[in-house]
Amino acid sequence: MRRRPGISGLRKEADARDQFRLVGQNVAKVKADVMxxxxxxxxxxxxxxxxxxxxxxxxxxxxxxxxxxxxxxxxxxxxxxxxxxxxxxxxxxxxxxxxxxxxxxxxxxxxxxxxxxxxxxxxxxxxxxxxxxxxxxxxxxxxxxxxxxxxxxxxxxxxxxxxxxxxxxxxPTELNKDHNQILELAQARGFVIVEEVQSVLSWSSRRTVDALEILLEEGLAMVDDGHRDRRRRYWFPCVAPISVASSSG
Missing domain, CATH: 1.10.10.10 (Winged helix-like DNA-binding domain superfamily/Winged helix DNA-binding domain)
Structure with missing residues (x-):
């Protein structure tokens, strides 16, 4: 059977721990002073x-x-x-x-x-x-x-x-993750289409429209319905390529 340390042994262990702690504190202080x-x-x-x-x-x-x-x-x-x-x-x-x-x-x-x-x-x-x-x-x-x-x-x-x-x-416009993802998607051409957002981001129609409507309300998007394919473009001047923004402006 293994013999347990007595009181003197426990005291020695405690003293050793205290000495190690003091040494550690001194080393840390020296390092801090050097830094x-x-x-x-x-x-x-x-x-x-x-x-x-x-x-x-x-x-x-x-x-x-x-x-x-x-x-x-x-x-x-x-x-x-x-x-x-x-x-x-x-x-x-x-x-x-x-x-x-x-x-x-x-x-x-x-x-x-x-x-x-x-x-x-x-x-x-x-x-x-x-x-x-x-x-x-x-x-x-x-x-x-x-x-x-x-x-x-x-x-x-x-x-x-x-x-x-x-x-x-x-x-003070608060943009959430959905708005940021739409703005990022619009960087290529300056605009997005609802179906494109749904396809690329795997979103539902409701989620896509809700995010776009908020961007419209904040004035960050503009609607363009004048295309032959009758697909509405949501334009974002703030992220449109400079060449596109310049030609449209």
């Missing part, structure tokens, strides 16, 4: 890098996007405030606030056509056209960052993904 030290070093190097290349960061959108990625890796957000070190050094806080205002103005102007849901590429194109030749170049990444700043302010602006497209929403 904090490395992070502080990275942040210092990042500030030096920003000072050295501030003109490139301001003027080159690709370089600016890479700089933002470097900042994210060390937990720095240059856009957290338009005051302080980063704003004084780079001025990018003011740059994104200005960009945000221009984006709002463009979305308000196009809302009659797209009902508050505009393709990010189209928004970027209109933004570049609007800005003067002497202004800094902007990228789609800049647009996304400016819109995130707008979202923080409670403006209702948001970037959403529908299939392979990114859309900018400027109205």
């Amino acid at each position: 904090k030290e490395q992070l502080a070093t990275f942040k210092t190097q990042l500030e030096e890098f920003a000072r050295k290349y501030k003109n490139d960061i301001r003027k080159n959108p690709t370089f600016r996007a890479q700089f933002h990625e470097m900042c994210a890796n060390v937990g720095v957000d240059p856009l957290a405030s338009n005051k302080g070190f980063w704003a004084e050094l780079l001025g990018i806080g003011d740059f994104y606030y200005e960009l945000g205002i221009q984006i709002v103005e463009i979305c308000l102007k196009t809302r009659q056509h797209d009902r508050g849901l505009i393709d990010l590429q189209e928004l970027h194109r209109l933004l570049c056209r609007r800005r003067t030749a002497s202004a800094e170049q902007v990228s789609e990444d800049d647009c996304i960052r400016a819109i995130k700043k707008l979202k923080i302010l409670g403006s209702g602006f948001e970037v959403i993904s529908i299939g392979r497209k990114k859309l900018v929403r400027s109205v």
Whole structure:
């Protein structure tokens, strides 16, 4: 019969566990201290890098996007405030606030056509056209960052993904999974047909019509009954290929 450990044995086991726990805590603390030290070093190097290349960061959108990625890796957000070190050094806080205002103005102007849901590429194109030749170049990444700043302010602006497209929403339209799937299907030609939706998505007629009717009510779809085959087209300007949208507009 196996002999059970006595009181002294149990005490030794408890002491050993305590020692292991203390060693583990010390190792974790050392690791945390090392990581904090490395992070502080990275942040210092990042500030030096920003000072050295501030003109490139301001003027080159690709370089600016890479700089933002470097900042994210060390937990720095240059856009957290338009005051302080980063704003004084780079001025990018003011740059994104200005960009945000221009984006709002463009979305308000196009809302009659797209009902508050505009393709990010189209928004970027209109933004570049609007800005003067002497202004800094902007990228789609800049647009996304400016819109995130707008979202923080409670403006209702948001970037959403529908299939392979990114859309900018400027109205509080709630789209569910069914609506997103229809919008994704419409990306190929700019429109869908009820029978096509039923076939591709394996939906019932009622489910298809209900989803399309809501999209019509929200102003995201337009009806086209002028075809020889008498099959109704539901057009979606917000996801239509640019060439199709341009020719129809």
